[in-house]
Amino acid sequence: MSLEIPRSFSSGIPRVLVPPFPRMAKRILVTGSLAYDLLLNYDGSFTQSLRPDSLESLSVSFFCSHFARHRGGTGVNVAWNLKLLKRDALLVAAVGYDGDEYLDILKKRSIATEHVERIDDAVTATAVIGSDSSERQIAFFHPGADARSTWPDLKEEREDIAYAIVGARDPHQMMRAVEWCFEQKIPVLFDPGQQTIAFGPDELKRLFKMSTVVIVNDYEWKTLCRTLKCDEESVLRYVPTLVATHGGEGFTVYSKKGVRGVRACASKGVVNPTGAGDAFRAGVLTGLSAGWELLDACKLGAAMGSFNVEYEGTLLDSLDVPAVFARAKEAYGEALPELR
Numbered sequence: 001m002s003l004e005i006p007r008s009f010s011s012g013i014p015r016v017l018v019p020p021f022p023r024m025a026k027r028i029l030v031t032g033s034l035a036y037d038l039l040l041n042y043d044g045s046f047t048q049s050l051r052p053d054s055l056e057s058l059s060v061s062f063f064c065s066h067f068a069r070h071r072g073g074t075g076v077n078v079a080w081n082l083k084l085l086k087r088d089a090l091l092v093a094a095v096g097y098d099g100d101e102y103l104d105i106l107k108k109r110s111i112a113t114e115h116v117e118r119i120d121d122a123v124t125a126t127a128v129i130g131s132d133s134s135e136r137q138i139a140f141f142h143p144g145a146d147a148r149s150t151w152p153d154l155k156e157e158r159e160d161i162a163y164a165i166v167g168a169r170d171p172h173q174m175m176r177a178v179e180w181c182f183e184q185k186i187p188v189l190f191d192p193g194q195q196t197i198a199f200g201p202d203e204l205k206r207l208f209k210m211s212t213v214v215i216v217n218d219y220e221w222k223t224l225c226r227t228l229k230c231d232e233e234s235v236l237r238y239v240p241t242l243v244a245t246h247g248g249e250g251f252t253v254y255s256k257k258g259v260r261g262v263r264a265c266a267s268k269g270v271v272n273p274t275g276a277g278d279a280f281r282a283g284v285l286t287g288l289s290a291g292w293e294l295l296d297a298c299k300l301g302a303a304m305g306s307f308n309v310e311y312e313g314t315l316l317d318s319l320d321v322p323a324v325f326a327r328a329k330e331a332y333g334e335a336l337p338e339l340r
Contacts, residue, residue, distance in 0.1 A: 027090045027160050028082060028285050029186065031177045032075025032167030033146055034093040034102065034116060035125035037314065039274055041066035046132045062130060070313035071102055073125060074167035074193060077275050077314045079111050081282030081304060084319040086339070087289055090157060091116060092177070093169070094149035096124040115152045119145035125169075135247055135273040135309075139194060143170050151176045161186055165285060167278070168193030175207065182210035189213045190239075191281060196220045201227050208238035213294070215243040215284070217277060232259060243298060245280060245305075247273070251298055260295060265331040267306040275314025276305040290339045300336055303328035 042062045049060055079089035094117045095103060102124065106113050122145040129139040147170050154161070164186050166177040174195060181188040190211035192199065199207065204227060208214055216224060221244040225231060228238070232254050235242055242254040250264040280301035287297025303324045308316065329335045 026162060027088045027157070028289060029092065029154075029157075029161045029164035029181070030075050030079045030082070030089045030167070031092040031164070031169065031173070032078060032191075033073035033125050033127075033141075033143070033169040034076050034091075034095050034099070035071075035073035035127050035141070035144075035146075036102075037070045037072035037274065038126065038128045039066075039068045039070060039272060039312070040064035040128070040130040041272065042130055042132045044132060045134055046130075046136050046138060062132075064130065068312055070315070071105065072127065072275060072314040074191070074278055075169065076106070076111075077278030078165060078167060078282050078285070079106075080109065080315050081279045081308075081319075082285060083109055083111055084316065085282060085286045085304075085321065087282075087286050088112075090154075090161065092152060092154075093117070094119055094125075094145040096120075096122045096145035099124040099145075115154070117145075117149050117152070119148050122148055129274050131273055135270060137273065141194065146170045146173070149173055151180065154180070158184055162289060163285060164188040165191055165281060167191045167281070168195040171195055171198040175203070178207050178210050187212040189215055189281070189285065191215050192220065192224075193277075194220075196223050196227075199227075201229075204228060205238050208235075211239055213241045213243060214239045215245070215281060217245045218247065241294065243284070243294075245277060247276075251280075251302060253295060253298060255294075262295070262298065262302070263331070265299070265302040265306040265327060267309050270309045271312050273309050276308045278314065279304040279308035286339065287336075290337065292337050296336055299328050299332050300324070303331070 042064050075091055075093040079091045082089040090112055092115045097120050103113050125144040125146045127139055127141045129137055131137050164181045166174055166188060178188060178190055188211050190207055236256060243251060245251045248264050250262050253260045283301030283304035284297045287300045306327060307324060325336055
């Protein structure tokens with residue numbers, strides 16, 4: 001599939017089609033948060049405990065039967081899953097004074113850390129994520145070192161970067177990352193995530209017009225529609241392709257060619273949904289890096305997400321790649337293309 005790289009912010013200027021990955025480029029630029037995740041499970045429904053008529057005086061507590069502390073963050077989650085799929089990620093993130101152990105683990109996994117900036121007088125970003133029994137989530141995020149990070153000089157790496165993903169982190173760094181990819185003519189998947197609410201309508205339109213694909217979950221998609229006052233058709237005025245994920249209900253691809261809804265790839269059981277979205281994105285990038293059609297890449301992403309939810313934490317120790325492909329074949333009735 002040829003993906004469109006925007007060349008102008010003016011809606012009347014034609015877009016230029018390029019292959020998803022330049023022939024000689026090998027690496028995937030991944031920028032997002034590097035964080036410690038505090039995960040809580042609530043055996044009930046968040047929505048049943050929230051009264052719409054009392055939100056102005058909201059004061060509620062959820063008793064959580066399970067607690068765990070893990071390493072995570074959008075950037076690391078995607079880079080880690082790419083490595084499990086034998087892809088080479090170039091990670092751009094930030095770590096605080098308490099992140100040495102984290103960096104050591106990344107190095108042992110052969111995930112490049114030369115562009116993980118260390119901020120010596122700040123803590124590493126931390127996320128507190130509560131999940132209910134229906135996989136709904138409420139999260140609080142402290143950016144820590146990420147809020148003081150800078151964008152690195154990537155001139156030496158530029159020719160080796162085939163594609164990029166810009167995930168949720170400090171909003172200023174997200175904007176700078178998309179701008180840099182646009183300037184360098186690198187196809188970029190923009191994943192605003194839980195920072196969707198940090199951008200105003202003009203900023204979102206600008207980010208979209210510099211992006212090749214935008215990917216969001218159900219809640220983020222509805223938030224975007226409210227912010228931009230758009231629907232599934234009018235959003236394509238700003239971006240060539242948008243992928244919306246729906247958890248256990250599958251995903252939808254919106255493009256000029258139309259709307260394609262695809263069912264989910266079923267898991268054996270859900271332990272914790274945190275990180276499944278990042279696993280999905282790693283699958284998408286892996287498929288695109290192999291020259292696949294976007295729809296097939298998303299199916300690989302769905303299979304990756306189905307494995308991720310079966311475990312506690314976002315970083316799997318290992319991955320049975322043939323089993324991932326087998327699950328995708330079972331779910332969608334045909335084999336995915338081969339990776340190359």
